[in-house]
Amino acid sequence: MTTETAPAKEVDTQELERVTIRFAGDSGDGMQLTGTQFTRTAAVFGNDVSTLPDFPAEIRAPAGSLPGVSGFQLSFSSAEIYTPGDDPDVLVAMNPAALRTNVGDLPAGGALIVNQDAFNPNNLKKAGYQSNPLSDGSLKQYNVFEIPISTLNARALEGLDMTSKQVDLTKNFFALGVMFWLYERSMEPTLRWIDMRFSAKAVVAEGNVRALKAGYAFGETTEMFHTTYRVAPAKLAPGTYRNITGNEATALGFVTASRLAGRELVYGSYPITPASDILHQLATYKNFGVKTFQAEDEIAAIGSAIGASYGGQMGMTASSGPGIALKSEALNLAVMVELPLVVVDVQRAGPSTGMPTKTEQADLLMAMFGRNSDSPVPIVAPATPAECFDYAIEAWRLALKYMTPVIYMSDAFLASGSEPWRIPQVSDLPDISVTNHADSATFQPYARNPETLARPWAPPGTPGLEHRIGGLEKADVTGNVSYDPDNHHRMQVLRHEKVAGIARDIPQLQAHGPERGDLLILGWGSTYGAIRSATERLQAEGWSVAHAHLRHLNPLPANTEEIMRSYRRVLVPEVNLGQLSLLLRARFLIDVVGFNKVRGKPFRIIEIKQAAEELLGKDHRND
Amino acid sequence: MTDDMTPTSSTNGNGHGHGSPGNGSAALSPENAQVIELTRKDFVSDQEVRWCPGCGDYSILAQTQKTMPDFGVPKENIVFVSGIGCSGRLPYYMNAYGFHTIHGRAPTLATGLKVARPELMVWVITGDGDALSIGGNHVIHSMRRNVDIKMVMFNNRIYGLTKGQASPTSELGKKTKSSPAGTVDFPVQPLSLALAAEASFVARSVDTHTEHLQATLNRAGFHKGSAFVEVLQNCNIFNDGAFRDFTEREVRDDRTLVLEHGKPMIYGKDRDMGIRLNGLHPEIVELGNGVTEADLLVHDEEAEDPYLAYMLSRMWWPQFPVPVGVLRNVQRPTHDQLVVGQIDDAITKFGDGNLEKLLVSGETWTVD
Numbered sequence: 001m002t003t004e005t006a007p008a009k010e011v012d013t014q015e016l017e018r019v020t021i022r023f024a025g026d027s028g029d030g031m032q033l034t035g036t037q038f039t040r041t042a043a044v045f046g047n048d049v050s051t052l053p054d055f056p057a058e059i060r061a062p063a064g065s066l067p068g069v070s071g072f073q074l075s076f077s078s079a080e081i082y083t084p085g086d087d088p089d090v091l092v093a094m095n096p097a098a099l100r101t102n103v104g105d106l107p108a109g110g111a112l113i114v115n116q117d118a119f120n121p122n123n124l125k126k127a128g129y130q131s132n133p134l135s136d137g138s139l140k141q142y143n144v145f146e147i148p149i150s151t152l153n154a155r156a157l158e159g160l161d162m163t164s165k166q167v168d169l170t171k172n173f174f175a176l177g178v179m180f181w182l183y184e185r186s187m188e189p190t191l192r193w194i195d196m197r198f199s200a201k202a203v204v205a206e207g208n209v210r211a212l213k214a215g216y217a218f219g220e221t222t223e224m225f226h227t228t229y230r231v232a233p234a235k236l237a238p239g240t241y242r243n244i245t246g247n248e249a250t251a252l253g254f255v256t257a258s259r260l261a262g263r264e265l266v267y268g269s270y271p272i273t274p275a276s277d278i279l280h281q282l283a284t285y286k287n288f289g290v291k292t293f294q295a296e297d298e299i300a301a302i303g304s305a306i307g308a309s310y311g312g313q314m315g316m317t318a319s320s321g322p323g324i325a326l327k328s329e330a331l332n333l334a335v336m337v338e339l340p341l342v343v344v345d346v347q348r349a350g351p352s353t354g355m356p357t358k359t360e361q362a363d364l365l366m367a368m369f370g371r372n373s374d375s376p377v378p379i380v381a382p383a384t385p386a387e388c389f390d391y392a393i394e395a396w397r398l399a400l401k402y403m404t405p406v407i408y409m410s411d412a413f414l415a416s417g418s419e420p421w422r423i424p425q426v427s428d429l430p431d432i433s434v435t436n437h438a439d440s441a442t443f444q445p446y447a448r449n450p451e452t453l454a455r456p457w458a459p460p461g462t463p464g465l466e467h468r469i470g471g472l473e474k475a476d477v478t479g480n481v482s483y484d485p486d487n488h489h490r491m492q493v494l495r496h497e498k499v500a501g502i503a504r505d506i507p508q509l510q511a512h513g514p515e516r517g518d519l520l521i522l523g524w525g526s527t528y529g530a531i532r533s534a535t536e537r538l539q540a541e542g543w544s545v546a547h548a549h550l551r552h553l554n555p556l557p558a559n560t561e562e563i564m565r566s567y568r569r570v571l572v573p574e575v576n577l578g579q580l581s582l583l584l585r586a587r588f589l590i591d592v593v594g595f596n597k598v599r600g601k602p603f604r605i606i607e608i609k610q611a612a613e614e615l616l617g618k619d620h621r622n623d
Numbered sequence: 624m625t626d627d628m629t630p631t632s633s634t635n636g637n638g639h640g641h642g643s644p645g646n647g648s649a650a651l652s653p654e655n656a657q658v659i660e661l662t663r664k665d666f667v668s669d670q671e672v673r674w675c676p677g678c679g680d681y682s683i684l685a686q687t688q689k690t691m692p693d694f695g696v697p698k699e700n701i702v703f704v705s706g707i708g709c710s711g712r713l714p715y716y717m718n719a720y721g722f723h724t725i726h727g728r729a730p731t732l733a734t735g736l737k738v739a740r741p742e743l744m745v746w747v748i749t750g751d752g753d754a755l756s757i758g759g760n761h762v763i764h765s766m767r768r769n770v771d772i773k774m775v776m777f778n779n780r781i782y783g784l785t786k787g788q789a790s791p792t793s794e795l796g797k798k799t800k801s802s803p804a805g806t807v808d809f810p811v812q813p814l815s816l817a818l819a820a821e822a823s824f825v826a827r828s829v830d831t832h833t834e835h836l837q838a839t840l841n842r843a844g845f846h847k848g849s850a851f852v853e854v855l856q857n858c859n860i861f862n863d864g865a866f867r868d869f870t871e872r873e874v875r876d877d878r879t880l881v882l883e884h885g886k887p888m889i890y891g892k893d894r895d896m897g898i899r900l901n902g903l904h905p906e907i908v909e910l911g912n913g914v915t916e917a918d919l920l921v922h923d924e925e926a927e928d929p930y931l932a933y934m935l936s937r938m939w940w941p942q943f944p945v946p947v948g949v950l951r952n953v954q955r956p957t958h959d960q961l962v963v964g965q966i967d968d969a970i971t972k973f974g975d976g977n978l979e980k981l982l983v984s985g986e987t988w989t990v991d
Contacts (some may be wrong), residue, residue, distance in 0.1 A: 423987065
């Protein structure tokens, strides 16, 4: 199929502010790649983008089965957006199972593009369909485009030295080509990517190029489509941008922190979803002096990190909930010996193994309290994929300045979701370096900086400072082992005060909206986008609503209570059963209202908006 | 900013660059041992030693302090890392850097420390419960990686600090507080485990054989790579006399086999007993009556394959004299050398990382 022989057709172009597309198919169908390619293309074009990959934990669940469905939703816009969109405008379903698991999210009138070829009796049965939805009228509220993608794609690749299985694997690029045509996107970025990715396999490269171009040409020539859609570039703040996922930003943030502090990064880690990508990425930064260590288990991972920090470098580890649970004892050692350390928790749905690829923010109380005794650890939590960069640096700033382990909380949604990131100038980034103690005349292992209460860092290799540390209680100042009752009380209080004092060194909580009002929606972590969007919609409708988002969970910003008391009600949406709510109620005796849903998925804007409206409406009725 | 920083050194003036006196293998060679004049006293800390009177740990501490000056490593470049148990207290008594960590995990911290600071000399002090029970996994992996640590395992076949429960090396059927009817757990043989884990240096000594112990620790200290030393140590409170049958002065010569590289395996007060190979099995023979030294097994601690060392690790009183000394001593690249090698290779290939370039890598676009 070539464009030259295609008959010209009348095509209308429609301007849209925002479009949300969901690609869904079998986990072997390459939906994540398809979504990523569309995202990159939209981002490079200048749209604001936000993405939500949604895939099963099984690498290859049985083909065509419901558990094997993999999805990728992306939203792109000519205005600033905060979320990957509640509901898709367009659903691309590569097989019946993908249709069945996703069509419920498609609003009436939404566009549905299906691979007609996949709707055979076998696949229909695997998806649990009694009759073919393409012919039984059950899809009549949608704008359905049935395309025999497999057949058309196979025809386009005829003559190439590829097996039929290899040919079939390229059909996602046919679908991508159709979408590029529909949204007036250039194929160039993807063609360049194919070139790079398959440079060693010319025939596979050619197959993918043909598939992509055939899909594009199909859109152009078929009588099926009469409209293409245009989404203009967004007016983002001036600067150089790149599209970035949370895990990518996290890894870049840690390398950057290492350079800003002038110490080597030593990253000890054990593979776990969804944190492993940070290890993979850092392992490629060896020329930055980054040392990655794939440990034999989670405990060895944090142990090696503590050993590295003891040695004067920047030891850190990352995991997800089950692994963080295993690290608790060692983390407490770091609390006791007061060494800098950063522990990343890319949260996922639990308890136990739970749903490894699905998101949740239910490790907050574990981060706060999941250790024996009173064991204060600062906690930071980025709110967006791009912010993961900033808070990686912030986590290290606190760890180094206060000689303390710091927990950095991301989640599966932040980790794999992406958005445009305005790349900072390195010269604008903070200096987070600290000096080692080197003077033997003044050295006491547990003497404290009067301002920060940090103890001195005296790594081995410093002459005259030979000393011993360990998990046994330390005598104040000397650091000798001590069982003295008063000393223990004093040390417990000192450890507590050191972390609490960080509140003086972090930004105040900002409310987005009126300074006083009816409702504050207070969140943390990856719920930022949904809360911000819901808040702006409510504000546009005239409600007196503000949004505040915590990036520091321990200690809380100094003005947290003041902000909370400036509104009649406080709504706390969390993807857990009320963990921040519990902390806020306990700390401030404020009767916050939780909005809690744990479906392994990020909040939808509409859910938060409705929860807020219900609260506001109740108050209204009570007036 | 730190554009000119090289990733293998710190810009913080913390004095631990690669040029420090304790750097690398040079300082660890016997010829360099005279460079730094230290004595045992230099390694005695100001802390009061608090093991039970009569504990075998006192001797291990003393022999460790005595051999430390031999290495020519300044004491600020020596670190003792320990786990939990009576053995875990040793770092407090050494005037060097010390880290008393958590139960079973000392090898993990030591590994991270060596990755971060390859120039340091790192000793891991552990016990049979710490190393073989709760920390078994870490022993295996630190050995197979050939992390350049000297692991000294105090084996008293009992949990002492928790007051007398069976340990992974307690003999089957042993009656303890936790096993009043006798243990039902078959014991592990520490040296067999270390060999299976690919330790490049494996040795055994006895707390009361002070000269032998000091010499063995000395050998371990000069080994480049993972060294595993089992010290048979008497807990006179909870398991007194665990090794008495073959370690007491009167019987020692007849019941232990002192291994010497390249020498036939002869033992006995009268040097008239030996070990001969019969098929795949060792057997005890008496010299004379046609049996000569030429019939005996010759110890080869440097054998590439571990079979001989493994066979020795299985020999135990009363079936055999208990082998003491170095069972295995082979060379292969250490973990930290390989880690640093990859860093150096990456810098050679790609140049020292440029942060500005890294941040703008991938596809970018500009908004004016």
